[in-house]
Amino acid sequence: DGGITQSPKYLFRKEGQNVTLSCEQNLNHDAMYWYRQDPGQGLRLIYYSQIVNDFQKGDIAEGYSVSREKKESFPLTVTSAQKNPTAFYLCASSIKRDSGNTIYFGEGSWLTVV
Amino acid sequence: EDQVTQSPEALRLQEGESSSLNCSYTVSGLRGLFWYRQDPGKGPEFLFTLYSAGEEKEKERLKATLTKKESFLHITAPKPEDSATYLCAVQPYSSASKIIFGSGTRLSIRP
Numbered sequence: 001d002g003g004i005t006q007s008p009k010y011l012f013r014k015e016g017q018n019v020t021l022s023c024e025q026n027l028n029h030d031a032m033y034w035y036r037q038d039p040g041q042g043l044r045l046i047y048y049s050q051i052v053n054d055f056q057k058g059d060i061a062e063g064y065s066v067s068r069e070k071k072e073s074f075p076l077t078v079t080s081a082q083k084n085p086t087a088f089y090l091c092a093s094s095i096k097r098d099s100g101n102t103i104y105f106g107e108g109s110w111l112t113v114v
Numbered sequence: 115e116d117q118v119t120q121s122p123e124a125l126r127l128q129e130g131e132s133s134s135l136n137c138s139y140t141v142s143g144l145r146g147l148f149w150y151r152q153d154p155g156k157g158p159e160f161l162f163t164l165y166s167a168g169e170e171k172e173k174e175r176l177k178a179t180l181t182k183k184e185s186f187l188h189i190t191a192p193k194p195e196d197s198a199t200y201l202c203a204v205q206p207y208s209s210a211s212k213i214i215f216g217s218g219t220r221l222s223i224r225p
Contacts, residue, residue: 004157035215042118042201042215043158059212090157102148103203103213105157 003027004106006091012114013078013085021076021109023091030096032074033103036060037088046089049074050096078111086113116141116206120216127192127223135187135219137202145205147185149178152199152218161187161200192223 004025013019025032031050035043045058049068063082068074074093078085091106119138127133139147146165150158162171164180171178175196177188187200199218206212 006157040217042217043203044215045212088155092157102146102160102163104160105150107157108155110155 004091004093004104006089006106006109008109009107010110010112012112014114016080018077018079019111021078021089021091021111023074023076023106025072025074025091025093025106027093027104028071029093029104030071031094031101032068033092033094034058034064034066034074034076035090035092037090037108043090046076085111087111116204116208116212116214118202118204118214118216120200120202120219122219123217124220125222127189127221129193129223129225130191132188132190132192134189135200135221137185137187137216138183139185139202139204139214140183141204141206141208141214143207145207147180148203148205148213149185149187150201150203152201154199158201189221192221194223194225197221197223 007022033048034046037043044060046064047066049055065077089109092103094101094103117140121136149161152158162178167182169180175190179186199220201218203213203215
């Protein structure tokens with residue numbers, strides 16, 4: 001089945017630790033995104049990528065890093081510099097970025113600081 | 115400033131009681147408006163994309179409409195399984211790199 005796979009579903013981070021969230025898509029989409037969702041708030045864009053080996057910061061990129069070495073993969077690293085990382089993280093993809101094409105989402109990953 | 119406001123924040127309906135959710139937006143130019151359904155602990159599920167004022171789309175008990183300032187998601191004779199959070203998002207021409215999401219409306223349908 002075509003879709004977007006995020007892993008792990010639940011992740012716990014200790015203080016000072018970096019963690020990486022995986023996102024893989026088999027939809028042959030060019031653009032991929034990472035959003036953060038906090039209770040009662042809209043989705044906020046962390047990073048996006050329109051093409052392999054290129055990515056741009058979104059509204060809340062501080063404390064996060066990404067890579068786009070393959071078209072189907074867009075992992076997100078939450079670094080120790082992110083002071084409030086506990087949230088629900090959503091990976092998404094679309095055919096192209098700038099054409100009003102629909103964004104499709106994965107099932108999300110919960111990150112909790114312990 | 116581009117922004118999206120959804121109302122109400124929460125809505126409780128009796129099964130079969132029709133209603134509408136509102137999404138008001140302010141953008142310099144609209145490239146597209148999107149509606150999603152989100153169940154607790156899951157990723158948003160795509161429902162509709164609307165591109166121009168006057169456009170309407172339907173899916174089962176849901177119908178989305180669009181004007182130059184707002185969009186409505188009409189729910190006709192809802193069932194308990196329609197309970198979810200409904201998200202609205204817009205993609206403006208002024209900043210094609212952004213898709214702006216509203217905070218959502220939590221819909222609860224009582225049997």
